[in-house]
Amino acid sequence: MSLDVRHLVKSYGAVRVTDDVTFSVPAGDLVGLIGPNGAGKSTLFSIVTGFLDADAGEVSFDGRPLHRVSASERARRGLVRTFQVPREFSHLSVRENLMAAAPAQAGETLSSLFLAPGRVRREEAALREKVDGLLGFLNLARVAEVSAGQLSGGQKKLVELGRALMTGARTILLDEPFAGVNPVLIEEISERVRELNAQGIGFLVIEHDLGALSRLVTTLHVMDRGRLIASGPPAKVLADPLVREAYLGGLS
Numbered sequence: 001m002s003l004d005v006r007h008l009v010k011s012y013g014a015v016r017v018t019d020d021v022t023f024s025v026p027a028g029d030l031v032g033l034i035g036p037n038g039a040g041k042s043t044l045f046s047i048v049t050g051f052l053d054a055d056a057g058e059v060s061f062d063g064r065p066l067h068r069v070s071a072s073e074r075a076r077r078g079l080v081r082t083f084q085v086p087r088e089f090s091h092l093s094v095r096e097n098l099m100a101a102a103p104a105q106a107g108e109t110l111s112s113l114f115l116a117p118g119r120v121r122r123e124e125a126a127l128r129e130k131v132d133g134l135l136g137f138l139n140l141a142r143v144a145e146v147s148a149g150q151l152s153g154g155q156k157k158l159v160e161l162g163r164a165l166m167t168g169a170r171t172i173l174l175d176e177p178f179a180g181v182n183p184v185l186i187e188e189i190s191e192r193v194r195e196l197n198a199q200g201i202g203f204l205v206i207e208h209d210l211g212a213l214s215r216l217v218t219t220l221h222v223m224d225r226g227r228l229i230a231s232g233p234p235a236k237v238l239a240d241p242l243v244r245e246a247y248l249g250g251l252s
């Protein structure tokens, strides 16, 4: 399902945090979004996934405009984000975190518990099977019963990915999946993303680890001070003098 962002504008006071941003994530593509601190990347994610309203511009998913569509409805349609700081339920186990991310089940209404017990049982069995499958796929089976708050940074990122997958997402926006993650788990997360992408799930990934991101994505978009300044294959984009200048400027 393609994601299309057209002429997106968002200001805080006099500062344009996203300034006429236009780009697409074609269905099933693997795309990176980079830029110096404060460039506007996370704000863009929040607008695309419905956590924040834009001042102007349009976001469409699968050809349908998302104007006034809530974040939860966007998730139901298959467009889901993760957060820079994972938002797991720290006191719940990893398994419970995944269960809690599933779309509403028939068993959650009291009436269907009485009127359709067979359906409720079937849905619960299917849910358990899905969670077991994901725990195995994400290499989290060993820690399934551990409180999510006790996991390493990288494992928490895997739980976030698992929670996104539980919703049935078709396009997932990952906000800094490698931040605070050790190199071994960075490779593991990358591999899982590649496998999911091979199954047709599209990704848009914000990341400051440009080496790991470049090995993962086919296209990079670069933001600087709210504007999109470059797009293309990673090697070409990272060699672009305008991009190098943006990063050096950001470091000074």
Ligand SMILES: Nc1ncnc2c1ncn2[C@@H]1O[C@H](COP(=O)(O)OP(=O)(O)OP(=O)(O)O)[C@@H](O)[C@H]1O
Binding pocket: 012, 017, 035, 036, 037, 038, 039, 040, 041, 042, 043, 044
């Ligand atoms: N609620 C807000 N009110 C005012 N300014 C904000 C708000 N949220 C973000 N900003 C500002 O908007 C700009 C863009 O922030 P944003 O978090 O989108 O950047 P980013 O590219 O994701 O940065 P980083 O890589 O550091 O996470 C920053 O200057 C930030 O201070």
